Amino acid sequence: MKTYFTLGVFLLLSSFINAQELTAKIVDSKTNEFIPFVAVQTAEFKGVISNEEGEFIIDLEDVDANTIELSCLGYQSLTITISDLKSNNYIIQLEPAINELNAIYLTNSKPNVDSIISRVNRNLIKNYKSDALSYNFFYRETAYTNFEDLDLEIKKSSKVKKRQLEEANDKLTKMGNGIKNGDFVYFTDYSGTLNIMDDSLKLNVDKATKIVNSNENVSLEEIQKNARLTVLKYLDTTMTYKLKTGLFKIEDSLSLNDDDKKEKTLNEFKIKDLKEGTISVLDKSRTGTSGMLKEVLNQDDYEYTLDNASMVNGEMVYLITFKPNRSSANFAGSLYVSEDTYGVLKLDYSYAKGKQGHKLNLKLLFGVKFIENINTGTIIYTMNDQNLYEPRYIKSEFGQYFYLNRSLKFIENSSDKNKTTFDCKIAGNTISRKELLFSSITNLDRTEFDALNEKEAIAYDVLRKYDASNWSGKQTLAPSAELKTFDGEE
Structure with missing residues (x-):
């Protein structure tokens, strides 16, 4: 196990660089392993969540009474002063919570797990609200593309000479190898307010950044476009072409000149796209048909086991694991349920x-x-001042394998109808990790909602490295080690 001396020195130096912000790390007192997703309360109904590496950032101006409170399911809550935190080199140790399940069995009849889940279902409408609300949030997306196979080749051409054909295929091979060996990851951050009224949405984004390497991110569309342009350069550039794949005609008129004249894309996000991305993550926490609660609380589809019970912030909390009971069910995992309200605290x-x-x-x-x-x-x-549960943090990670193998045929728009056949084979995996941290969620009325104006686009800053000063004064997620060490210039 590595010592935390270096980390402590780094965090101490960071506090001098930006005196208004504090960065710390939370670890298990028994194992010294970091603890993710710890609620760090700086004031009543205000605070942040530690990231997947147990690290968090807070603005000292947000801290009341010079103390912060930490709570995490499975651990004993802790209140610590800022001065004590500094004395501990910005390392906080939490004690594992005591398993109270055996004590419950000794003093009461054994809790029936299906009865607990039934009560959770009955209390969903009572415990959760998802409409007429204004969500103040910070969003982060980390996206990866890993290419396992990328073969680009001009198979035959009725007009391109052999030497030119070899030259073109050499360029396509180098392009493919460069993409396969590249590190294609990018990070998107933005903060703002999402307003929901009767299933209508309005999004206001106040700041956005995108951290990418010097090659930008690579999509399947971009790869095919760049390969297509390479092929076009070896054809008669004075001509236009039909482009066909299999039975389908893609374009009637295609030329190299048309692509050269296209304007460069501005560094801006369409609000419509950001809204779709934000709500897709938020919907995971809601009690509607697209929410994960509705999915995993289906007692016909899932089997439940009561694994543990412990005291958290003065209330008994059940740890319930679940797994598929039918072929139509897809998920396994755990639920933390309050004995008092039968509300789900964590999923x-x-x-x-x-x-x-x-x-x-x-x-x-x-x-x-x-x-x-x-x-x-x-x-x-977390429970708000109206005794309703609201999402504090949501992480959604999605990945897929893709395979594309097609032949593109360039047909010259002329009486000769010269043809060039280009093969494109691409395979790999994409992963997208999206996170939402909510700093506040407030009620919203119709008059307020109608008065809100929504822009069509928001400009974003293109960065090659993470810079904490970009988000100074805002409640954000602490950057992961991957993000902190990412250097897009290399």
């Missing part, structure tokens, strides 16, 4: 062993295949 889920999501296999017919192979997440709820 962890992922595909159960052997389970997958949507898939399409038209490999033989159209050369296309994809499989959703990752769907995992964590949702943490």
